[in-house]
Amino acid sequence: MNIEIGNALAPTAIPGVSRESLERLDDEVSRAHERIETGIEAGRPGYKALDLGDTVDPATITETVEPIPANGPVIVVGMGGSALGARAMARALAPEREWYVLDTIDPTKLVRQLDEIDLSQAVCHVVSHSGNTVETRVTFEVIRSAMEDAGIEWRDRTVATTTAESPLGELVEAADIPRFDPPSGVPGRYSVLSEMALPSAAMLGIDIEGLLEGARSVRAELTPSLFETPAYAYGATMAALSSRGVSQNAFIPYAEDLDGVAHWFGQLWAESLGKDGIGQTPIAGRGIADHHAHLQRWRAGPRDLVVTTLSVDHPTSLTVSPGADLGEVDLTTLHELERKAAEASLVIDGRPVVRLELEALDAYNLGALFVSLEAACMLYGELRAINPFDQPAVEWAKQAVRDVLSGYDTHRTRALDDEPILHIS
Amino acid sequence: MNIEIGNALAPTAIPGVSRESLERLDDEVSRAHERIETGIEAGRPGYKALDLGDTVDPATITETVEPIPANGPVIVVGMGGSALGARAMARALAPEREWYVLDTIDPTKLVRQLDEIDLSQAVCHVVSHSGNTVETRVTFEVIRSAMEDAGIEWRDRTVATTTAESPLGELVEAADIPRFDPPSGVPGRYSVLSEMALPSAAMLGIDIEGLLEGARSVRAELTPSLFETPAYAYGATMAALSSRGVSQNAFIPYAEDLDGVAHWFGQLWAESLGKDGIGQTPIAGRGIADHHAHLQRWRAGPRDLVVTTLSVDHPTSLTVSPGADLGEVDLTTLHELERKAAEASLVIDGRPVVRLELEALDAYNLGALFVSLEAACMLYGELRAINPFDQPAVEWAKQAVRDVLSGYDTHRTRALDDEPILHIS
Numbered sequence: 001m002n003i004e005i006g007n008a009l010a011p012t013a014i015p016g017v018s019r020e021s022l023e024r025l026d027d028e029v030s031r032a033h034e035r036i037e038t039g040i041e042a043g044r045p046g047y048k049a050l051d052l053g054d055t056v057d058p059a060t061i062t063e064t065v066e067p068i069p070a071n072g073p074v075i076v077v078g079m080g081g082s083a084l085g086a087r088a089m090a091r092a093l094a095p096e097r098e099w100y101v102l103d104t105i106d107p108t109k110l111v112r113q114l115d116e117i118d119l120s121q122a123v124c125h126v127v128s129h130s131g132n133t134v135e136t137r138v139t140f141e142v143i144r145s146a147m148e149d150a151g152i153e154w155r156d157r158t159v160a161t162t163t164a165e166s167p168l169g170e171l172v173e174a175a176d177i178p179r180f181d182p183p184s185g186v187p188g189r190y191s192v193l194s195e196m197a198l199p200s201a202a203m204l205g206i207d208i209e210g211l212l213e214g215a216r217s218v219r220a221e222l223t224p225s226l227f228e229t230p231a232y233a234y235g236a237t238m239a240a241l242s243s244r245g246v247s248q249n250a251f252i253p254y255a256e257d258l259d260g261v262a263h264w265f266g267q268l269w270a271e272s273l274g275k276d277g278i279g280q281t282p283i284a285g286r287g288i289a290d291h292h293a294h295l296q297r298w299r300a301g302p303r304d305l306v307v308t309t310l311s312v313d314h315p316t317s318l319t320v321s322p323g324a325d326l327g328e329v330d331l332t333t334l335h336e337l338e339r340k341a342a343e344a345s346l347v348i349d350g351r352p353v354v355r356l357e358l359e360a361l362d363a364y365n366l367g368a369l370f371v372s373l374e375a376a377c378m379l380y381g382e383l384r385a386i387n388p389f390d391q392p393a394v395e396w397a398k399q400a401v402r403d404v405l406s407g408y409d410t411h412r413t414r415a416l417d418d419e420p421i422l423h424i425s
Numbered sequence: 426m427n428i429e430i431g432n433a434l435a436p437t438a439i440p441g442v443s444r445e446s447l448e449r450l451d452d453e454v455s456r457a458h459e460r461i462e463t464g465i466e467a468g469r470p471g472y473k474a475l476d477l478g479d480t481v482d483p484a485t486i487t488e489t490v491e492p493i494p495a496n497g498p499v500i501v502v503g504m505g506g507s508a509l510g511a512r513a514m515a516r517a518l519a520p521e522r523e524w525y526v527l528d529t530i531d532p533t534k535l536v537r538q539l540d541e542i543d544l545s546q547a548v549c550h551v552v553s554h555s556g557n558t559v560e561t562r563v564t565f566e567v568i569r570s571a572m573e574d575a576g577i578e579w580r581d582r583t584v585a586t587t588t589a590e591s592p593l594g595e596l597v598e599a600a601d602i603p604r605f606d607p608p609s610g611v612p613g614r615y616s617v618l619s620e621m622a623l624p625s626a627a628m629l630g631i632d633i634e635g636l637l638e639g640a641r642s643v644r645a646e647l648t649p650s651l652f653e654t655p656a657y658a659y660g661a662t663m664a665a666l667s668s669r670g671v672s673q674n675a676f677i678p679y680a681e682d683l684d685g686v687a688h689w690f691g692q693l694w695a696e697s698l699g700k701d702g703i704g705q706t707p708i709a710g711r712g713i714a715d716h717h718a719h720l721q722r723w724r725a726g727p728r729d730l731v732v733t734t735l736s737v738d739h740p741t742s743l744t745v746s747p748g749a750d751l752g753e754v755d756l757t758t759l760h761e762l763e764r765k766a767a768e769a770s771l772v773i774d775g776r777p778v779v780r781l782e783l784e785a786l787d788a789y790n791l792g793a794l795f796v797s798l799e800a801a802c803m804l805y806g807e808l809r810a811i812n813p814f815d816q817p818a819v820e821w822a823k824q825a826v827r828d829v830l831s832g833y834d835t836h837r838t839r840a841l842d843d844e845p846i847l848h849i850s
Contacts, residue, residue: 002849003850004847004848005847005849006846080717080718084718104711105713105763106681106760107742107743107760108680108681108786109681110743134751134759135759135763137747138756138759140747141745142745167748188717228849230850248673256531256533257531257534263718267717267719270722271721271722273722274719274721274722274723274726275726279727281722281726281730283706286529288529288530289504292505292528293505293692293696294691294695296700296817297695297698297699297700297704299819299821300700300701300818301700301704302672314531314532317532318532320570321566322592323562323596325831326563329830331530331532331535331567334826334830335530335532337826338822338826340841341821341822341823341826344821344837344843345819348840361533391721392721393725394716394720397720400769400770401759401762404766405751405754405762406750412766412769416762416765416766421429421432422429422434423427424427424428424652424654
């Protein structure tokens with residue numbers, strides 16, 4: 001991943017980061033880098049995510065899933081970090097395979113999916129770090145029992161990633177299903193390049209060794225300076241912009257197949273940085289389509305938003321002649337032209353724009369992109385004194401659901417029954 | 426659509442709208458309502474969108490598309506308002522049909538779609554209000570020429586909505602293809618219930634008369650008071666929150682089939698209100714999935730975000746027993762419980778939450794929802810003195826693309842070639 005941050009600098013961008021401020025910030029980057037490096041080397045929780053390229057063994061993953069007949073549909077059951085990474089990889093690297101990431105308990109949707117998927121040919125990867133995620137357990141049971149009811153030997157077509165001592169872990173151990181341990185100390189949103197998502201990637205025929213190689217390349221090239229490290233340049237620029245009032249980050253891939261990466265990034269950024277009353281809201285978007293929907297607001301709304309474009313070379317060649325006034329149009333050229341035009345329109349109006357550049361849409365570059373953005377997120381946390389590895393604000397709702405399911409009467413369950421106050425119909 | 430705004434009121438919500446402020450605001454709502462009503466009755470540009478339930482003739486649409494053999498795949502080609510409404514309706518009301526909304530010029534994606542779609546059975550609705558949208562012309566030419574190359578009589582399988590005096594209009598007239606006029610004076614993002622999107626809806630077997638009936642019901646029930654009009658309650662609450670610093674609106678449907686509505690709403694809100702340095706950024710999300718990705722930021726990030734939940738009764742019944750500790754779980758009940766728990770967790774932390782309620786996921790209620798949100802958007806514009814019908818900030822980039830395609834050398838084309846300033850690799 002390369003990066004262009006010139007259009008986020010003051011005085012071009014308002015607000016923007018002055019070159020002098022960026023140089024001052026680089027001292028802090030150097031200290032933060034030291035903490036990150038120490039964290040990685042000591043295998044500290046969170047930081048060790050940046051080391052997955054070296055600590056994950058792709059051969060074990062490949063050998064474990066090898067006996068599973070994964071030529072047909074691949075179903076992933078999981079929530080949050082157990083779904084978004086798998087979907088990002090499948091969308092980008094296995095667009096011609098049939099796959100389903102079921103991070104939903106919507107009964108209408110699930111009943112329709114059961115109708116649509118040929119379960120007799122399907123395989124399933126069920127993923128829950130804790131082994132106790134209610135939605136994952138429920139949705140997996142929907143799939144498992146549908147297979148069982150159809151006389152399909154689900155035990156031969158399922159692989160799990162979960163903790164042994166957990167409800168899900170006990171279920172899969174009892175059924176003698178292959179089980180991967182989740183990487184300890186790696187939060188879900190940083191775990192895409194681990195046993196959390198690589199088994200389904202392998203079943204989809206994705207080059208998981210390539211992904212890990214890309215991860216290693218970024219890890220090896222982290223330096224103490226943002227001016228030499230694209231990942232840190234991104235994290236530092238975003239941290240500096242956020243402390244200048246830029247509270248929104250529209251993350252816009254210019255390739256439909258990178259749509260899943262934008263949503264994966266959304267969780268990474270929101271859950272890692274949205275705490276203590278600060279943070280920068282990620283907004284997943286789609287290049288070019290969003291010019292016809294959101295560009296108006298990006299360019300003319302409040303000056304609290306940065307646009308991150310993510311560009312990649314399109315190798316496909318397609319040329320058409322839609323009319324005499326347009327002549328012959330090469331879609332790759334037009335695609336790039338439209339991105340540049342949108343970026344320029346923002347820049348001349350003083351809106352900060354950061355461009356991330358991917359050399360190619362392949363496993364190596366995608367692995368590198370994941371780790372670059374994770375390192376950027378950790379650096380942002382360091383610079384703004386936020387712990388980027390926890391997510392305390394989501395516990396209340398989880399516990400409330402558990403309280404109700406357990407039949408308890410608690411302050412949480414009572415809060416659910418509060419009457420509406422101003423209802424208009 | 427019903428609405429619950431009690432959880433956006435101060436002092437529960439911080440920031441929130443006090444009950445007294447809301448009552449003061451109701452005087453302004455009454456004056457704004459008068460302007461909106463006058464606008465509708467006089468058929469003024471923009472306002473007339475609220476009258477489409479009465480001015481659109483569904484019989485003509487049905488009769489025109491009737492000869493087109495639309496049992497196979499339905500392809501919609503268009504950008505922005507010519508795509509998002511069609512997608513929202515197809516996702517919500519025709520989930521079991523095969524359809525493609527191609528609001529893209531990504532060559533990789535288009536080449537793959539051409540492989541995937543059985544063009545010999547497909548029909549196409551090409552939509553461009555101006556008839557001069559570059560992306561739509563290009564993508565339509567990709568489809569048209571692929572059909573022609575395959576010996577498929579594309580003229581028998583295509584219908585268009587566009588202006589006669591335009592490049593696209595001339596192409597379809599020359600080919601003798603059925604053509605609908607776009608509704609004059611209705612911006613794309615307000616045109617879902619018109620000839621812009623209803624022809625493809627009709628080809629997908631959607632009850633377009635039901636949609637229009639829903640639209641009429643909202644139009645008929647607009648009153649001068651936000652306390653009696655759910656659409657105005659939404660628009661007024663959002664306008665009041667935005668002037669209290671709530672610059673982000675996470676719009677979260679609790680039904681996977683309403684995903685397209687969130688993206689349709691995104692364009693409506695962003696393009697209508699994001700101007701003059703003000704506006705509220707819409708963020709499309711997914712109920713429950715987002716609890717595992719964004720709830721942390723909603724609840725613990727800056728106090729500049731309101732969550733809009735959109736709930737609907739799930740008629741599907743699905744029950745499973747995922748484990749002794751959970752007992753028998755009804756997915757509909759769990760789905761609702763999780764929404765309530767997330768809402769309550771936000772409310773107890775003083776985060777504003779507004780709940781929109783849809784009685785059922787059918788054509789009537791979806792039509793009503795579209796018009797309610799459009800009326801809310803217009804009211805917001807009135808209250809904050811914004812013109813909700815134009816989108817001047819997107820013109821620069823459009824013109825820059827045209828300049829390049831025409832081979833001109835202008836200040837715009839030169840701005841595109843500005844060298845990057847700070848590139849890190």
